Amino acid sequence: xxxxxxxxxxxxxRGSFPIGTSVLQAARELGVDLDSVCGGRGMxxxxxxxxxxxxxxxxxxxxxxENLGESTSVEARYQRIHGVFADGRRLxxxxxIQGDLAIDIPAExxxxxxxxxxALDHANITINPAVRLYVVDVQEPDMHDPSGDLRRxxxxxxxxxxxTGLNASLGILRQLQETLRKGKWQVTVAxxxxxxxxxxxxxxxxxxxxxxxxYGVAIDVGSTTIAGHLCNxxxxxxxxxxxxxxxxxxxxxxxxxxxxYVMMNPGGDxxxxxxxxxxxxxxxxxxxxxxxxxxxxILELTFVxxxxxxxxxxxxxxxxxxxxxxxxxTDESLQLPAAQMGLKVHPLASVYLLPCVAGHxxxxxxxxxxxxxxxxxxxxxxxxxxxxxxxxxxxxRERLVACSSPTGPAFEGAQISGGQRAAPGAIERVRIDPQTxxxxxxxxxxxxxxxxxxxxxxxxAVGVTGICGSGIIEVVAEMFLAGIINSDGVLNGELAxxxxxxxxxxxxxxxxxxxxxxxxxxxxxxxxxxxxQIQLAKAALYAGIRLLMDRLQVERVDRIRxxxxxxxxxxxxxxxxxxxxxDCDLSQVSSAGNAAGSGALMALLxxxxxxxxxxxxxxxxxxxTAVEADFQQHFVEAMAFPHKTASFPExxx
Ligand code: FES
Numbered sequence: 001x002x003x004x005x006x007x008x009x010x011x012x013x014r015g016s017f018p019i020g021t022s023v024l025q026a027a028r029e030l031g032v033d034l035d036s037v038c039g040g041r042g043m044x045x046x047x048x049x050x051x052x053x054x055x056x057x058x059x060x061x062x063x064x065x066e067n068l069g070e071s072t073s074v075e076a077r078y079q080r081i082h083g084v085f086a087d088g089r090r091l092x093x094x095x096x097i098q099g100d101l102a103i104d105i106p107a108e109x110x111x112x113x114x115x116x117x118x119a120l121d122h123a124n125i126t127i128n129p130a131v132r133l134y135v136v137d138v139q140e141p142d143m144h145d146p147s148g149d150l151r152r153x154x155x156x157x158x159x160x161x162x163x164t165g166l167n168a169s170l171g172i173l174r175q176l177q178e179t180l181r182k183g184k185w186q187v188t189v190a191x192x193x194x195x196x197x198x199x200x201x202x203x204x205x206x207x208x209x210x211x212x213x214x215y216g217v218a219i220d221v222g223s224t225t226i227a228g229h230l231c232n233x234x235x236x237x238x239x240x241x242x243x244x245x246x247x248x249x250x251x252x253x254x255x256x257x258x259x260x261y262v263m264m265n266p267g268g269d270x271x272x273x274x275x276x277x278x279x280x281x282x283x284x285x286x287x288x289x290x291x292x293x294x295x296x297x298i299l300e301l302t303f304v305x306x307x308x309x310x311x312x313x314x315x316x317x318x319x320x321x322x323x324x325x326x327x328x329x330t331d332e333s334l335q336l337p338a339a340q341m342g343l344k345v346h347p348l349a350s351v352y353l354l355p356c357v358a359g360h361x362x363x364x365x366x367x368x369x370x371x372x373x374x375x376x377x378x379x380x381x382x383x384x385x386x387x388x389x390x391x392x393x394x395x396x397r398e399r400l401v402a403c404s405s406p407t408g409p410a411f412e413g414a415q416i417s418g419g420q421r422a423a424p425g426a427i428e429r430v431r432i433d434p435q436t437x438x439x440x441x442x443x444x445x446x447x448x449x450x451x452x453x454x455x456x457x458x459x460x461a462v463g464v465t466g467i468c469g470s471g472i473i474e475v476v477a478e479m480f481l482a483g484i485i486n487s488d489g490v491l492n493g494e495l496a497x498x499x500x501x502x503x504x505x506x507x508x509x510x511x512x513x514x515x516x517x518x519x520x521x522x523x524x525x526x527x528x529x530x531x532x533q534i535q536l537a538k539a540a541l542y543a544g545i546r547l548l549m550d551r552l553q554v555e556r557v558d559r560i561r562x563x564x565x566x567x568x569x570x571x572x573x574x575x576x577x578x579x580x581x582x583d584c585d586l587s588q589v590s591s592a593g594n595a596a597g598s599g600a601l602m603a604l605l606x607x608x609x610x611x612x613x614x615x616x617x618x619x620x621x622x623x624x625t626a627v628e629a630d631f632q633q634h635f636v637e638a639m640a641f642p643h644k645t646a647s648f649p650e651x652x653x
Contacts, residue, residue: 005100008032009052017097023049023056024093033110037188037234038135039160040093043210046234047092048109054101056090108235127236130352130607131192131299134161135210138185149176153189153203163191165200171348172203183208190214190299192350193607195335204348205299215239215293216300217284217345218600220364221309222246223255223388224412224421225565226279227597230287233300236605239291244283247275248312254388254409255308259322273315281344298345301338302352302604304367304596306387307360310353314341324626326359333614354603355614358622360404365391367599368563369620370613372592375400379558382545384581385596386411386566390541393620394548394557400616401551403623405544410537411566413468418513418524422569425465427514427524429571432478437501439475439513444468450514464514467524470569475513475526476534477574480641484511487641489535491528535639538580542643543634545582547623550630559588563595576651579642583650 006026007014013030024047027034037044089106112128136156141149150168153176157163168176179187190205205214213235219228227243251272252258262268288295303313307328311318314336316329338349354363354370365385374381375397383393388409393402413419413426420426424445431449432439440451443464448455467475479485484492484502491509496502501512508528516523549555560581562570572589575581581589602609625631637644 004097006030006097007102009102009104011105019098021097022093023047023090023095023097023101023103026097027092027105032105033112034092034105035109035111036093037133038093038210041135041210042091042094043135044212045091046109048089048106049092049095050089050104050106052102052104054099056101057096057098059096125236125602126606126608127234128606128608129216129233129300129604130195130610131190131204131214131216131233131350133188133190133205133211133214133234134163135186135188136160138180138187140185149180153180153187157189157191163201165194166191166203167194167200168203169348172206175206179206179208186210192299195610202350204350205346213297214299214346215291215297216302216604217287217298218302218597218604219280219283219304220367220594220597220600221276221280221303221305221313222364222564222596223258223306223309224249226276226283227594228280228283228287229597229601230284230291230293230298231601231604233605238601239293240287242283242287242290244279244286246309247279248272251275253414255306256322256388258312259308259318262317262319263322269312269317269319270315272312276309276313277342281342284343284345295345296347299349300352300604301343301345301349302354302600304354304362304364304600306362306364306389306391307356308362310356310363314353321359326624326626328356328359331356331358331617333610352603352610354599354610355617357402357617357620358404358624360389361391361393361402361622364596365393365402366613366617367596367603368592369393369400369616370599370602370609371595372561372563375616375619380552380554380556382548382557382560382582382584383563383592383595384541384545384560384567385563386541387564388412388414390544392541392544392548394545394552395620399552400620401548401623402620403544403548403625405540405625407537407540408533410533411469411473413466413472415533416467416472416530417527418466418522419472419530420466420468422468422470422565423465425463426468427464427466427471427475428468428569430471430475430478430513432475432482432484434482437482437484437495437499437511439478439501441471441475441513463521464516464524465522467513467526468569469566470571472526472530472534473570473578473580474574475511476531477577479511479526479531481577485531485641489531489639489641491531534578535641538578539635539638541580542582542638543631544625546634546638547625547628547631549582551621551623557582557584559590560584561590561592561595563592565594567591568593573651576648577642579638579640579646579648582646583648585650586653 002019003016017026035046138156139152188207188211192202192204194200216233229241251261308318333355334353336351338351354366356362385391390405390407426444427441429442493509510525510527514524568591
């Protein structure tokens with residue numbers, strides 16, 4: 001038989017093959033990364049290739065598709081269904097080699113392709129999921145071969161796909177016989193790579209005939225909000241994202257108040273677990289509807305959460321996290337059946353939880369590290385995720401240290417007299433004239449500043465309802481810059497005599513930021529106590545960061561990444577004016593967006609990312625703020641604006 005020389009790019013792999021071989025076959029023999037779900041049946045369209053030089057055969061291996069009841073070529077059918085095949089691409093499983101060829105494998109046709117996700121905070125995600133679909137034709141039983149249907153299914157998976165060490169649960173056995181017969185002995189199988197033993201696999205889904213796609217959801221369970229991204233597990237495409245409030249708020253605003261709730265109400269943890277699972281099920285339903293898929297087609301979920309949320313999600317009483325030594329029930333990553341957690345997805349779907357770092361540094365921080373990859377850089381990165389606790393990581397490729405610091409909820413607008421969450425009506429930006437002390441501000445939901453004539457209309461439409469976290473940071477910083485408060489955070493009462501913005505209330509003073517309308521609108525004042533709350537929160541944050549810097553014996557950090565909603569809303573300049581963060585080139589301080597959620601997404605789409613984060617987390621050194629003797633000292637010094645001793649030369653630049 002005549003032979004032809006075939007070269008694949010980008011791998012550069014080459015070999016000689018008999019004329020008449022399919023491109024997919026040649027790729028497999030050379031170990032070239034060319035995707036396929038249907039195993040060359042011309043159904044999945046994943047094996048697309050492009051001819052760089054030479055020519056493919058004009059006709060396909062399969063010339064018509066019988067099960068459609070019409071005589072069309074496989075590629076024409078595929079093109080019609082999917083509307084693809086740009087640039088003269090062909091299905092690799094259908095194109096036949098008839099002479100020497102150079103073949104390009106486009107990125108989308110590679111099994112381990114890279115997905116550049118601009119929408120999700122430039123995380124560079126490899127698509128290599130733990131669950132994959134395989135189409136097989138199973139040998140029909142006959143009187144001379146007494147083997148069971150499962151044995152023949154396993155045989156088919158081994159012969160066509162080289163899969164061994166396969167396990168099937170009772171759920172699969174219960175549907176096996178009916179599905180095989182319904183599909184006329186052709187089925188699509190979802191196989192999950194088992195983590196307990198390398199090279200073993202669980203069959204977790206079974207469908208008659210060809211199944212086009214399965215899905216996964218990455219979920220970030222925060223104390224305040226829950227966010228989820230729904231993806232196609234094969235292509236990595238994010239089909240929809242959705243967020244919801246964490247209903248546990250009704251049991252306690254912050255983490256510690258939820259733990260106290262359990263301490264005072266035995267069984268309260270069960271109620272909180274039910275509430276969060278119900279909210280997650282609602283979110284999954286909503287994002288599925290939005291994306292036009294069924295929740296039953298979701299076969300994998302990944303979760304990140306702080307330690308208390310992590311325990312409550314699993315139905316583990318979080319009471320031990322309420323006091324020293326803050327022991328976690330488990331800090332390891334977990335792989336569990338979704339049904340056991342009460343999640344309403346495919347009945348055999350599985351859940352992966354990222355590992356926790358320590359008692360107060362959770363799987364959410366593991367997600368941030370996975371997405372930010374500080375361990376890959378020479379520069380010293382400071383990662384800060386501010387919630388009711390700040391979770392902080394500092395380090396580079398040599399060493400990583402982490403701690404959690406009790407900032408409390410002030411940065412989220414809680415425990416502030418006019419404070420509220422970031423929602424329409426909240427004051428979010430503030431400027432104060434240092435001469436007149438007159439403020440101007442903008443509110444969420446309006447594009448204008450309060451001194452703009454259009455604002456009155458906007459404000460009337462939106463209505464000022466309070467001040468959110470970023471607003472409170474700006475107003476306190478502006479009050480400091482305008483001399484309304486001194487570096488100890490004390491309001492200057494002498495100003496009250498000559499400026500009506502400064503109001504006396506008993507023994508302290510407050511600053512009048514917004515006066516509500518006569519007819520009962522909300523008035524927003526910044527009281528001495530509000531300033532105090534911000535001082536306590538920022539001192540805790542700075543002291544935590546400082547402890548980590550001490551541990552690494554450094555005086556400066558090279559870059560700062562702020563994760564979460566706090567990071568995307570605050571103006572870093574003001575954060576530095578108040579001394580929330582250590583001195584750093586301002587151009588190197590940026591928001592990391594929902595980095596924890598991006599980490600969950602990476603773990604969903606790439607099984608190697610799980611191994612990676614499990615290894616990194618074991619190397620992170622934990623610093624426990626509660627027992628570090630220097631924490632108190634750092635805390636006291638950081639109470640001053642911007643700081644008692646530290647300087648911030650970058651701010652002056
Ligand atoms: Fe599925 Fe070619 S391998 S269409």
